[in-house]
Amino acid sequence: MSTINRYAQQISAHVLSNKRVGQYHQILISVGEVVKHCRPGNFIAISVGGENSGMVLRRAFALSRVSDRGEFGGTLELIVAPHGSGSRWLCSQTEGAVLDVITPLGDAFGIPTEPVNTLLIGGGYGSAPLFGLAEVLKARGCRVDMILGASSSPKIYAPLEGKRSVNSLKIYTEDASSGIHGRVTDSLEEIIENDSIDVIYSCGPMAMLAAISSIAQSAGVVHQCAVEESMACGIGVCMTCVLPIRQEDGSIAMLRSCIDGPVMDGSVVEWDRVGKVNEVAE
Amino acid sequence: MSTINRYAQQISAHVLSNKRVGQYHQILISVGEVVKHCRPGNFIAISVGGENSGMVLRRAFALSRVSDRGEFGGTLELIVAPHGSGSRWLCSQTEGAVLDVITPLGDAFGIPTEPVNTLLIGGGYGSAPLFGLAEVLKARGCRVDMILGASSSPKIYAPLEGKRSVNSLKIYTEDASSGIHGRVTDSLEEIIENDSIDVIYSCGPMAMLAAISSIAQSAGVVHQCAVEESMACGIGVCMTCVLPIRQEDGSIAMLRSCIDGPVMDGSVVEWDRVGKVNEVAE
Amino acid sequence: MTLDFSTTLGPAWFPAPIFTASGCASSGKELAQFFPLKSIGAIVTKSIMVKARPGRPTPRMAETPSGMLNSIGLQGPGIDSFIANDIPWLVEQGARIIVSIAGETVDEYATLARRLRSVPGISALEVNISCPNVENRGMVFACDPVSSRAVIDGVRRTLGGDLPIIAKLSPDVTDIVSIAREVVDAGADGVALINTLLGMVINTETMRPHLGGKTGGLSGPAIRPVAVRAIYQVHQALPKIPILGMGGVRNGRDAFEMILAGASGVSVGTATFGNPKAAIEIQSELKALVSAKGFTSLKSAVGFAHREIDSESAKESM
Amino acid sequence: MTLDFSTTLGPAWFPAPIFTASGCASSGKELAQFFPLKSIGAIVTKSIMVKARPGRPTPRMAETPSGMLNSIGLQGPGIDSFIANDIPWLVEQGARIIVSIAGETVDEYATLARRLRSVPGISALEVNISCPNVENRGMVFACDPVSSRAVIDGVRRTLGGDLPIIAKLSPDVTDIVSIAREVVDAGADGVALINTLLGMVINTETMRPHLGGKTGGLSGPAIRPVAVRAIYQVHQALPKIPILGMGGVRNGRDAFEMILAGASGVSVGTATFGNPKAAIEIQSELKALVSAKGFTSLKSAVGFAHREIDSESAKESM
Ligand SMILES: Cc1cc2nc3c(=O)[nH]c(=O)nc-3n(C[C@H](O)[C@H](O)[C@H](O)COP(=O)(O)OP(=O)(O)OC[C@H]3O[C@@H](n4cnc5c(N)ncnc54)[C@H](O)[C@@H]3O)c2cc1C
């Protein structure tokens, strides 16, 4: 058998709690044994709208926090922005509701084998998977700095517990409603240099990831980013979620961000070619 | 303005309670002022499936009991059989759920101006509107006998309170699980004669209404039946719910059972022509 | 900034761009309890034929995922009763009226045009050519460019130059643009897009086609992407020809989508079955959306999806 | 009473009648974690072309009411890589394989047939003719009887008599029966009905077509009534020609509906995106339904909706 989707299981997950945090919903679900295979960077695909829903596709969400201890056994925490009809439906589910989910899907953030200096950059709800990642990195002895950005304060997701697992946290808002006025990339060069960053991990809007990629590349640091393309299937069978990735031979391959991602090496993503006709074949 | 749908209002109705009774759900909803215009025979059209439902049409239900007293103001009781996806969704709604409803729709049972002997015949959930009707008839001084039938006992709907408003109640089941073994039409001729019935009111499956019509006609008694045709709109604009009705000049008109019904004079319905091509024009 | 929300379909002017869809509002009476008929663009009446018609056997409908099938078979009272009863009533309400006509022969359409041409109070004729042509092996007029053309030609000649003609096309064709060209060439002032798609549901209990008429027309949100595509294609090919868009519109966003694709007006059909106030609610939602996007007139939004991104600044000047 | 659940598409035999739909299961690998691929009728692979193709620009999909649009543009590795990597892997799994091929010229289809004819382990070819014909102003082969015929004819000649050919037709035509007749006449052993409907979604935020490729193919439950109608019409006209039905099937009831309409097998496409186990679950549900209705073989249920009510007793004898 193939190893794609290897640990993915389709299960019924109970909603244990649903709390509003700023403009997001923090949703805790119980998933049992499957947490054993869940890693920061993986995502979950959730059916929305109930039995007779006109929404035929699942919605993808990053795993924000994975826990296999506690009274409910294996649990996953999701940070959901009420964006359109599907995510709004999910945000309206209350304790006891049963969700049809598939997880873990996609690849995970690569974890350095040695203790290095890492910088985690999150945009909006993109910070969700970074706190879980921070814990793992910490456990490996890495230094973990974090910078988060959003248009406005309520769109910053930075839970108190999360802050404990990072060495430093900077917040940027475009409207100056909290933290520094500006964007996460504004002083990125300086931060990389001053803090001797070895690896950047990022998650957020594509434009942010592209900007970080170019800075990381000139600074010569590794950049692992979790991308977010529209996904119809989430399991690699439909080819909707592709991104142009430069191959070693210089050609461009349209790779599926659901199985070859969502975590990708920022330096090989051809950001300028996203959404263009890419005549170079795989 | 036209008088069609005159009192119909589209409102949000809260579910006050939802109890299982045999194979049905007894659902009580609060509708406010609109009850003032609700009469036995009228129906309600309910949106099903919630906001992103793939079910685009409303579902029709007879008003079983109308009340404008009590702590919740105007309330309506519905008796709902979990039949397909829409009615099952409705049966799954619990206290506090908000329904999008339109009521009162359709015509009502005609009430005799003098105290006469009436016989009310219900098949399955067809008994629902008959208990409310019985109360009205009683108040007019009519004698009210009732016979109910179904394939099996759990499909008989005959609430205790309801029984109080009738002079007699006979139950028929086809599997002999309760009452008399057989169908409501089995001894109908005798009952009409013995009890000197003047008017029959009926509600239930079309085949039952047809059978009652033919017996009523030979016995020479008036027969008002509440029919049940598939309805797309419930308000008279779509022409899906038509039944062949004999006109005074002998021609057949295809009348809309949502606005010219659901209560119809059984003697003018051309039961044999239901579902046939009716080349005689309106 | 106030919004000019009016629209035109050829020479006919309407204060607002939302209409009922033919066959989904009867002749208006039943909806009058839910909103004032004159508040929307116009009432498009159920297709009327020369003679009274009983329609097809029941069951006449089946719900399908995000849609429905209908096989009504154009039940109706015939043109005489319609002119005597329905038109005057609508005129009395102050509603604008688009009369939809249907026939089984080219002559029948012309006859209807003749009966209607001098009736006061009508804003336009919608010519429903999705009917079987009894003179051509029952092939639907709208599926054949020659028959489509013949119908519109006959109606145009009979009608004279006054009343605008909107030809209503079927999506069940290989090339809807070529049909649109034919009817415009024959004298249609605009086209209505789209009629229902031919569909079928089999009842798995009885194991037979569910509808009395076996096949039926598919409508509702399910078909909206097909409608938007048809509107976009026809507007692209014939940018000067007004389009009355329809097919699955259930809110202001959906109506706006059709306007952007190239529709000058939008008809609301199946949505009315789920919500009798759909037309008037969609109209207010659309108004808010068009304003929010900075358009000063509905007309300047028509077909906007076809313009290049960099010409966005041209928005106000149109 | 045991049920013979096997089916045939021309000379090809399958132990069960549920298949994946081309383009909705890639080449099987990704689904193998969810159910054993050999447990369903066959894997129909994503349409393969001669050369590797990058496909269309993103966004490539839009969800629509009870459906979705896709504009993948046949991204794929090209026939060489496919034969070298995908086929052997599927064979190893014990899966039956139907290879879907696509081309831009009549010759390209023939070339694919030549490459595939001696590859072991293939049960049938599905010929996806819903592709633009670069030699005929980009008109989709399946929309033109002459081009449809030419493709199948070329494939049949190149292939020789062994491998069954299933021609996959587009519903975007005026008369699908006439296209079916042409391809059968040219040597197709069966037809696959239906491919997606051409649709469009306009993003009302950007006010531009949402998909990178502007238009896309509509699939999912929304289109099921159109698919059932197409299957019913083609089975009525060509009762001996096996049909592989598809379009919006998401449960056993839907699959049964297609069988009753005349399909000998049913492909599951979009449903797999919502539920990776859809194919295998639908297969068990279908089996239960066919048994419950008293059929002793799947084949005796094929096209049952066409039979007269009073011939119901003929059920067992077929
Ligand atoms: C790998 C991955 C991880 C994600 N993690 C998170 C998360 O942790 N928290 C969170 O709030 N959101 C996350 N998203 C985005 C989330 O999937 C979308 O917000 C959601 O699908 C929107 O659905 P909707 O019905 O509310 O919106 P609609 O706009 O109505 O959705 C319509 C269709 O477009 C797709 N779509 C719309 N927006 C997006 C988007 N931004 N990304 C991908 N598909 C989209 C939907 O899936 C759906 O198929 C993630 C997306 C991906 C691909």
Ligand SMILES: Cc1cc2nc3c(=O)[nH]c(=O)nc-3n(C[C@H](O)[C@H](O)[C@H](O)COP(=O)(O)OP(=O)(O)OC[C@H]3O[C@@H](n4cnc5c(N)ncnc54)[C@H](O)[C@@H]3O)c2cc1C
């Ligand atoms: C005037 C009237 C009064 C009714 N009163 C009651 C009542 O008091 N209690 C009760 O349980 N049911 C009643 N019904 C029947 C009820 O409307 C149907 O059971 C219900 O619509 C089924 O919907 P569904 O989604 O569960 O079934 P599905 O079979 O999935 O429905 C599919 C479509 O068919 C229509 N449909 C299916 N069955 C019927 C039916 N028997 N009658 C009309 N339309 C149908 C549905 O409305 C829907 O549009 C009444 C129907 C009418 C017309």
Ligand SMILES: Cc1cc2nc3c(=O)[nH]c(=O)nc-3n(C[C@H](O)[C@H](O)[C@H](O)COP(=O)(O)O)c2cc1C
């Ligand atoms: C019940 C019903 C009856 C219809 N009758 C007619 C008709 O008489 N004439 C006509 O041109 N279109 C008729 N149509 C088609 C609609 O006018 C409209 O083109 C189609 O339903 C798509 O729009 P919708 O999805 O908003 O309903 C009818 C549609 C329905 C659902």
Ligand SMILES: Cc1cc2nc3c(=O)[nH]c(=O)nc-3n(C[C@H](O)[C@H](O)[C@H](O)COP(=O)(O)O)c2cc1C
């Ligand atoms: C994402 C996607 C990709 C598809 N790719 C192909 C393809 O490569 N070849 C083909 O013949 N059909 C393709 N189809 C069409 C399906 O095989 C099927 O005919 C159609 O989607 C209807 O079935 P469904 O509603 O079950 O998806 C594709 C459909 C989808 C949704």
Ligand code: FES
């Ligand atoms: S979402 Fe289907 S291949 Fe990635």
Ligand code: FES
């Ligand atoms: S249900 Fe539409 S006319 Fe009666």
